[in-house]
Amino acid sequence: MGLAAYRRKRDFAATPEPAGAGGTRSGARRFVVQLHHASHRHYDFRLELDGVLKSWAVPKGPSLDPASKRLAVEVEDHPIAYAGFAGDIPEGHYGAGHVEVFDTGTWMPSGSARAGLARGELKFTLHGDVLRGSWVLVRTRRQGKRQHWLLIKHDDAYAGPREADDFVDPTTDRPWPPARRRVIWRAHATATTAASAATVPLDRLGTAETITHAPFAPELCRSRTSAPTGDGWLHEAKWDGYRILATVVRGTVRLWSRNGLEWTGKIPELADAVRHLGFRSARLDGEMIVLQGARASFNALQRRLAAASREPACYMLFDLVHADGRSLAGVPLVERKRHLAERLAARPHPLLRYSEHQVGAGAAVFSQALAAGLEGIVSKRVDSGYSGTRSGAWVKVKARPSDEFAVVGYTEPKGSRPGIGALLLAAPDERGRLHYVGRAGTGFDAGQLRDLRRRLAHWQVDRPPAGIERLAHADRALAHWVAPRLIAEVEFQGYGGHGLLRQAAFKTFREDKTVNDLIDQARSPARRTGGTRAARPSRKPAGAEAATLTSPERIVFPEAGLTKREVADYYAAIAPWLLPELAGRPLSVVRCPDGIAKACFFQKHAGRGWGAHVHTIRIREKDGSDDYLSVDDAAGLLDLVQMNVLEFHPWGSPAGDPDHASRIVFDLDPGASVAWPRVVAAAREVRRQLAAIGLASFVRTSGGKGLHVVVPVDPPAPWDAAHRFAQGFARALASLHPDELVAVAGAKNRKGKIFVDWLRNGRGATSVASYSLRARPAAGVAMPLSWSELGRVPGGDAFTLRSALQRVRRRRNDPWEAIAGTSQALPPV
Template structure:
């Protein structure tokens, strides 16, 4: 293989971080093609044709189609190694093309010209595809230096109105992009045989089965629920914890228990291995709640706990460490509505693995102003080269979560966040107050860097908040800050599961991206 053809591909990637194959001389068949559906900053499809020891590659934003009346833009990109034809998995955030990839279609191809290189040079390449989704005669026609048009000829395989988005599953694994993104515990190694390619990065969790959910629904006001081998004693299941909003029915403890169990596979990566502070509302959110940290003596034996070795005699000694869907269901029965994990793991409690920015609106702060502040954080992260993502709080604010290497003290992390926060705040001084008390802020927002302290926490991704309708704190992609329909409490425990199924978890890439804090 001509090593020079892969020089650009290799220069653009850090193979210490990405699972993409480097390309080490695998022998091909000469006639393979693959189309990969790739959700990076923008969703697109990558058409790749094996030729002369590498994969010719075009990014097709709207995807190839069998509709002969449709012309698709196709942008030629760098050649890829042959091993890439089998790549399915996630590219870490911050890496070139960061996002999730599936093998959307694959098969063989035949060029329509005798001299493929000459046809490419001339700017018109006819070819036939024999895939599981794409079949028939296609043509690529160059319309610029890198811009081409891709179209399907009107042949026996042509189909008017054929839309690639109606065929979303991988021909390799049967998974959708959303299912790949929602499973950050797995990384696909394209340089390994298929039976060895999936590498488990961390424990994974399964949601409750339909029969387990049916058992919960069938319980009377109290009873024992058997969830994934754990027996959970449930009480007052029909007690209203959240009033409804917008004419909806109120939300009972039974519904919260079910939500905690169902969201667990997505939520637990932010809780497992971390001490938990919980905000409990035994009488519902219309009555005052209270913070609870100490693991209770009546907790079941299977519930994981951790004894804090640095606790003083009058401090909390033992914390709950949620590590299963059953643990989250038990916490819901305990009326722990808000879950706040420590930012450092119990295995290295003095060194946080998250740096947190908290945009705390004042009484006069509009959500448009919160968005202005969040977008300024986006610009700051881009300027610093830091991978981070925002999260609506489910109440009024937005937080920015930054995954960091667990080698900084809390003091160092807090100092770094403060410098960034003050730089952001100084660009819009009319929106921000640095006063400590709310009365002194005169209704302005505070950029609260003080949360970066041991045992001082922010609400977990996908945790409910104590408000009517049970709104949820939801991770976002940066470009969602520009969505005119965005509100800080847009999703509730009744709607966020649909979002996760459709779009995956935007924070998933952050879980595998510890990074140094750049000097400021």
């Protein structure tokens, strides 16, 4: 049809619509649905094809119910640029009225799209936020100059009794934001309209739960240098205060610090304020701050806690984890926050505040925060639960990097400066040992400098309490050493070439933290999950977890000459990166009691004697249920190493939802004669074909001969659907490249070819975790890569126990940082 009719109907000097031109796009085709408030309200459904948007007006909007066949009137082709158009078409012009984007994504035809349109039956798959799965357009009749079609949803996993209008705010007739649309998707079994989804009462949310006054594990943040993009994230101000957790049991309120210390007696006025909310039982999460104007002042808060001022502290609340007998930990964050906001509005108190948020526009929110003088933002997945771990669902983005360090010494002042010259700072390594990392001499006032001299004099020691290999020899004799009692928060501009802080400036002291907190975080940022356990730091001395090893000098990898002690040291050091792959998931392991030269075996069920930090997860099976292995922290990892575990294989689904896949893995397993460049080329082809159907993917070495291509799935897919998709994709890929790839298992089928192993994608099937060792002669490690560096890696076992840590510590960014924030649904099969 072309764009002649489109241009003829419009005066582009007066309408904001794009004049546009035909064009081509690389990768997957785009679709868009726009809600058009013209003389007759309708939806415009558009598919990118042959450089234009093929377009239909759908008066009632698309229906996700296969029984509803919706009239779709074919209209003129539109330019591709129209897919991003939203705005007001002026009165008196064609199509006058307001246009908004309702849904957008990619689409894929079944067979030839041109042939389907020509014969009047176009079958296709949509990958959008609202419209997903398999659809068909069927041509019916012509009425005047208009060709009529029917838009019909096929009966698949995405079908249901939902209409396009269910995803529109009935009070404004505008599309709900993407965060609310996802809530509606997740709640469609019990709520079929946006209004009903928005009014689900607390006593119908979550699951029944009885709580005690024990402190609960807080959700923790990872750090990022930029705000996450997309509407799957909401963004809050980063409040400069102390994290406070509140528990309410039978109306009695107790307050806790982030590491499980009770603070009720320190801030009784905030306990009274929480009591005012009227919960019978509750768990609340927030930050205690002192406001000076519109900003929180940490120094003012410290003066308040030291009784040096009467400035009121307030409790900035941002999460509701339990309410009146119901656990909300599995409820999407936006719903938890909505109920929290409603309770605070219904029972206002001057010392309680609600932490407002913005969905999407992360970069803009971050810029606004900096302009307002805030130190940064906290970004959170809108649909995330509350796991009590550092899962990646919450991230913090700071204007200027800051971190916390142990004070291990000071220098003498020069000239007229009072007190001290600079603080000497140390940070713990993964084994818990402190090492000098630099000094901070700015950011103090004269009073603080004098007070510091008096305080530090009480803790003076003769020898440095930290490794000082980075401290210049000339400076060592001038240093005064102190026991590491104080934690200083310091702003800085990264690390220099010798691993020392650049441009460090003192910000504040963290009286709520100890050196053990720093050590605990260095060992394992992932925290123990579960309801009533306190998130207390380990009090074991550095290296104590590995001290219980039996036969530490036993040779485990004979060819590499590696011992059980070296395996334990590796897992202790890599724990911060490995644990997010394992925590909260059922686990299978490979055990080699006498090293890899003798028998090794898989094990998935827990038994006796595994160690105090190894947990169990009860999983339903065909013939009942059984207890699966699980670990959440570095101590658990090392308990398993003590039991001669070398490999870790987590499920592709979390324990809370074992019937749905959150990841799909394609294992590219080459035959013996296949050269490595062919494996790399195969992985790139897998990526290209996945991208063509709208799926992002990530790559890692297997630690053996091949590569793994990993596809995150959010919302999670039922395992049978995941299995069918993986099988169909692998077979289609093999049919496209029969000389290179095969989708049938067996060594005879793999001769001279690469097996695209899709068999790991079923309920109970597992794949090796990133950063896990492999029980193979080279002691290879499954290492995440960026696609851009894949061509520089020489083989699937390029990274080993001896080189993997060096690789992780030297890289600037985590190549899989975006995997936790990738929202994409599987196409139906």
